Amino acid sequence: MAESEAAPVAGLRERKKAMTRSALQREALRLFREHGYAATTVEQIAEAADVSPSTVFRYFPSKEELLVLDGHHSLADAVARAFAAQPPQLGAVAALRATLRDVLADLPPADRAARLERDVALIAVPELWSANLGLLERALDELGRLVAQRADRDPRDVAVRTLTGAVLGVAVRVFLDAGDDPDGDPAAALDEALSHLEAGLPL
Structure with missing residues (x-):
């Protein structure tokens, strides 16, 4: 042949x-x-x-x-490319919101649904959470690197680390809620929650 x-x-x-x-x-x-x-x-x-x-x-x-979810519907490369392509005048959270919208919009519907189901399961199933702590840590480090690069700061800067920790907390809350609402839209809920973070969490 x-x-x-x-x-x-x-x-x-x-x-x-x-x-x-x-x-x-x-x-x-x-x-x-x-x-x-x-x-x-x-x-x-x-x-x-x-x-x-x-x-x-x-x-x-x-x-x-x-x-172990390494590689299962991973969006790491797509997120890194889309985040770097966001307009420079956008702040870090606004750029992240735009990035997630762009990346999810580019996925075929079945892949988009599978990725969101993966994230809900990661939060809802204790064994998944514990098996993927290393994956979460690497994701936080990568987000910190991207944010630091955009803001011209060190990835170890306390402001960078606080922001990435806040983003993780927002995502955990959204996907916990999504586990109790099978008819909801986790992507829309995450975008709305991040909009409050972007606005400085006014109450």
Whole structure:
């Protein structure tokens, strides 16, 4: 087979693997939210994804690995690019709001829904939260780097670290509420909450 013919086949195979992996983790997160992590079995996840348990273990050698969200609908690169592209006159929170609107608007509806479901599950399922503390810390550090660069400050500046901590707190509150309101729009709620942070939280 010619090299030009082999490359598309290999690319298609990798895309199919990525889609299968994503589908397995998406169903796992849904079941963890509905039934709890401890009560959810690999057999239930396999049935929900319409695969065999052996297929689940091929992608995730243990049930615990389904908790790790690194790479599952990650928006890190898209957020970094969109944040850097925001007009320089925007403050950090305004730039972050515009960034999140732009990034989510560019996602296909199914991917947008899956990302928001991922974030709700991360907050709602204790085992997910504890398994991804490192991911959250890295996200805070990256947001701090972006904010510091925009404001021409050191990422360790207390103002930068306070702002990123406040953003995390806002997001946690929004996604906790979203877990109790399946008909709500977490993206719109997050934007509204960040607008209050942007305005200095007037009460």
